[in-house]
Amino acid sequence: MKKVKEILGGFWKLYVFVWFTLLLLILYPLYLLFVLNEKHFHKGFSLLRFHTGLLMYLSGIFISVKNKHYIKKGQAYVITPNHSSFLDIIILYQTFPQYFVFMGKKSLAKVPIFGIFFKKMNITVDRKSARDGKRSMDKCGEELKKGHSVVMFPEGTISANVPELLKFKIGAFKLAIERQVPIIPITFFTNYKRLEMAGLFSGKAGPGMAKAVIHEPIPTTGMTENDVASLRDKVFKIINDELLAYAKK
Numbered sequence: 046m047k048k049v050k051e052i053l054g055g056f057w058k059l060y061v062f063v064w065f066t067l068l069l070l071i072l073y074p075l076y077l078l079f080v081l082n083e084k085h086f087h088k089g090f091s092l093l094r095f096h097t098g099l100l101m102y103l104s105g106i107f108i109s110v111k112n113k114h115y116i117k118k119g120q121a122y123v124i125t126p127n128h129s130s131f132l133d134i135i136i137l138y139q140t141f142p143q144y145f146v147f148m149g150k151k152s153l154a155k156v157p158i159f160g161i162f163f164k165k166m167n168i169t170v171d172r173k174s175a176r177d178g179k180r181s182m183d184k185c186g187e188e189l190k191k192g193h194s195v196v197m198f199p200e201g202t203i204s205a206n207v208p209e210l211l212k213f214k215i216g217a218f219k220l221a222i223e224r225q226v227p228i229i230p231i232t233f234f235t236n237y238k239r240l241e242m243a244g245l246f247s248g249k250a251g252p253g254m255a256k257a258v259i260h261e262p263i264p265t266t267g268m269t270e271n272d273v274a275s276l277r278d279k280v281f282k283i284i285n286d287e288l289l290a291y292a293k294k
Contacts, residue, residue: 054250058240061104072096073161080166089166090144097138105252106132106239108139112259115229116143121189122262123221126231127284128198129207132240132255133233137196140231140257145194148185151177172201182220189224199280207237208288210281218276222269227262230280232287234258258287 069076072092079089101108116122124145126133134147147167163169168188170181185195197217204211221228234256241248260283268276 051247051250054248055246057104057251058245061100061240064103065100068096068100076161080161083165086166087144093162094138094142097135100135101139101255106136106255107253108136109254109256110140110259111257112261113142115259115261116141117262118143119192120262121192121226122194122229123189123217123224123226124194124196124229124231125199125217125280125284126196126257127208127210127233127288128200128203129233130203130236130240130242132236133198136233136236136255136257137231140259141194141196143194145196146185146188147196148181168195178216182216185220186224189220189226194229195220199277203242205242207242208234208292210285210288213277213281215273215277218280219270219273222265222273222276225266225268227264228276228280229262230260230283232258232260232284234288234291256291260284260287 075092076089079085079092122145124137124141126137134149147163148170149163149167151169151171168181168184171177185197188195197220199213199217200211201214202211218228235253236255238249238251239253239255240250243249263276263279265272265276
C-alpha cells in the first residue's frame, strides 16, 4: 500500500512540475520586465504571490496560517522558518504577505529560467566562501535598511529526518541583532507531507493542507553580539516545541 501511494505521489509530482513550468513560461515575459529592474521588484513579488497561489490551487494544496496579525505593515523582519521541503519557498509567498527577499544557496541562480529570481531579486550565497558569505550578509543588511524583510532558513538545508530539526546556524540571528530588527519565527508543520525529499516515486507527496503558524516577533533592540546564541536557542525552542506538540495530536 505504501509503494502504491509513493507511485501515485510520483505522478502528482510530475503534474505539479508541468504546471509550475507552464505557468512560469507563460509569466516569464512579465518576470523579465519586473524582476530584472529593481524599481519593479515589488511588482515581481506580487506576480510571484499570484503565480504560487495559482500553482497551489491547481496542485490541490491549501494553506492554514495562524497569527497573521503579528505581521505589522512597514516593519522589516528577519524571517526564520524551519526547512522541511522544497515547497517551503513557494508556500512562504502565501504565508507572509509583505515584500521579502530570500537568502539561498548560489546554485539556485544556475537553474534554467527559475534562476532569474535569485540572480536579481533575491540573495545568493556560496557557503564554502567566507568572503561571499560576508557579501551576502551585507546585502541582507542593505535590504533590511530599505525596510524589506529577509528570509533565512536557520537550518541551512533540509533535514534528512524531517520534521526533526537540524541545529540552527547563527547567521540570521547575528543579522537581526546587528540591524536591530525583530526576528519572526515560522513553523511549517505539513510541508514535508505534501512533498518529501525523496526520489520521483518514493517518499510522501500529494495534495492536502499546508499548515503553518507565525510566532510573535522577538525584538532585538538593545541586544548585542553576546545575545546571538541565546536568541538562536530561543527561536529553536519555539519552533521545536510547536513541532513536538503537533506530533502528539
